Amino acid sequence: xRTLKLAPLGLAFLSPLAGEYLLGNISIRDLAAIxxxxxxYGGGALLIREVTRRTGRGWPTILMLGLAYxxxxxxxxxxxxFNPSFEGTDYAGARIPALGLSAYYAVQFAVNHAIWSITIPxxxxxxxxxxxxxxxxxGRFGLAATAVGYILGGLLIRSDSVDRGEYxxxxxxxxxxxxxxxxxxxxxxxxxxxxxxxPAGWVPRPWLAGVAAFLVSTGYFLLPANWPxxxxxxxxxxxxxxxxxxxxxxAGWHPGHPLALATGALMTYAWAGFVLSALKHHNDPVSLxxxxxxxxxxxxxxxxxxxxxxxxGNR
Numbered sequence: 016x017r018t019l020k021l022a023p024l025g026l027a028f029l030s031p032l033a034g035e036y037l038l039g040n041i042s043i044r045d046l047a048a049i050x051x052x053x054x055x056y057g058g059g060a061l062l063i064r065e066v067t068r069r070t071g072r073g074w075p076t077i078l079m080l081g082l083a084y085x086x087x088x089x090x091x092x093x094x095x096x097f098n099p100s101f102e103g104t105d106y107a108g109a110r111i112p113a114l115g116l117s118a119y120y121a122v123q124f125a126v127n128h129a130i131w132s133i134t135i136p137x138x139x140x141x142x143x144x145x146x147x148x149x150x151x152x153x154g155r156f157g158l159a160a161t162a163v164g165y166i167l168g169g170l171l172i173r174s175d176s177v178d179r180g181e182y183x184x185x186x187x188x189x190x191x192x193x194x195x196x197x198x199x200x201x202x203x204x205x206x207x208x209x210x211x212x213x214p215a216g217w218v219p220r221p222w223l224a225g226v227a228a229f230l231v232s233t234g235y236f237l238l239p240a241n242w243p244x245x246x247x248x249x250x251x252x253x254x255x256x257x258x259x260x261x262x263x264x265x266a267g268w269h270p271g272h273p274l275a276l277a278t279g280a281l282m283t284y285a286w287a288g289f290v291l292s293a294l295k296h297h298n299d300p301v302s303l304x305x306x307x308x309x310x311x312x313x314x315x316x317x318x319x320x321x322x323x324x325x326x327x328g329n330r
Contacts (some may be wrong), residue, residue: 023152023161026064026140027057034132036309037284039292043305051175054168055092056132059084061153062161064137071150071210074273075260077137079203081129083196090192091122092169094182096124101181104295108240115188119240122248130232131284136278142320148270213234218267221275228279230257234289274324278317285310 031052041048063080067073084286099107110143113326141148153161177181184192219227221258235251238244261277262268288306296302 016161021139022144023061025143026061026136029057029140030060030132031056032309033105033136033281033284033313034128036305037281037288037313038131039290039302039306041092041286042280042292042299042302043308044299044301046305049235051168051171054164055088055172056168058161058165058168059088060133060136061134062158062165065151065153065158068149072204072206073257074134074263075096075206077134079199079206081133082125083135083199083203085125085128086192086196086199088128088166088169088234089183090195091189092172092177094184096121096175096184096192098181098183100117103146104124109242109245114191115183115185117240118189118242118245119248122252126248126252130280135277135281138273139281139316139320142274142324143272143322144224147315188243191236213264213266213268215260215279216265216267218265218272224272225275225279228276229282230279232280232283233286236283265291271324274320278321281317284315 028049029043034056035052036043036046063077063084064083067080070076083225085095093101094105095101099105099117106117106120108117110117144152173182198308231251236247236252238247264273288310289303292299292302292306
């Protein structure tokens with residue numbers, strides 16, 4: 016029961032820590048901002064996890080709902096999707112003037128949030144919850160409170176962005192974002208359930224899947240912010256999704272594999288955080304030290320999750 020109570024709280028905090036602080040997008044100097052980020056990030060991750068598990072669905076639905084989150088957060092709440100220089104960062108690469116956004120960063124925002132802000136924290140937290148991995152953690156009141164918290168948290172971020180003069184989203188653009196999110200949500204719940212009859216076939220060992228996830232996500236992270244980078248990003252995303260979907264349907268695939276994939280991708284953020292922190296925070300020693308601390312914590316958390324998953328049985 017104690018684990019069940021801690022799991023939602025852990026996921027709520029892990030989402031912004033993994034999605035923003037580990038990446039170095041937000042410095043550890045601004046750790047006091049966590050309470051303001053938890054409702055939006057953590058609330059979104061928890062809401063997606065609970066709705067998915069309550070409807071008996073799995074990782075494809077979580078990823079699709081994560082993409083919807085990744086569209087709404089920069090498009091509606093903080094406005095970074097339509098600002099070519101949000102918080103001093105140049106988002107002008109591969110820009111589409113008619114839409115007022117960068118194709119490169121539109122992909123980055125949606126996919127990065129779906130994977131690192133939503134899916135990876137869910138994978139890690141569920142791996143730590145023993146046999147309650149795929150069961151609901153919240154009651155009806157908790158679910159409703161989470162939804163309200165997510166919306167209020169998003170509006171709080173929006174208000175801050177407006178006050179700082181960073182918000183550039185027009186009403187027409189906001190409508191387009193909402194429609195795109197609704198399409199993604201519809202697709203998420205239209206995906207077929209995984210069949211109980213799973214064919215035999217080769218499946219990589221979890222450690223190999225984790226190494227592959229690290230290498231692929233590293234290559235994805237290093238792509239340039241231009242049209243060739245957009246093409247390469249889409250190719251990597253589509254091919255990775257296809258391979259993972261194919262392998263996950265086979266009999267040898269078990270919960271240790273998603274955990275390995277999540278760990279490999281998380282390690283990309285762990286090293287990339289030093290690069291982004293050096294660029295964005297001008298080699299600030301405190302920020303870099305924070306990246307080191309968060310990277311060590313990410314490794315430790317992944318190791319504990321792997322041990323817990325192994326001890327409780329992967330199948």
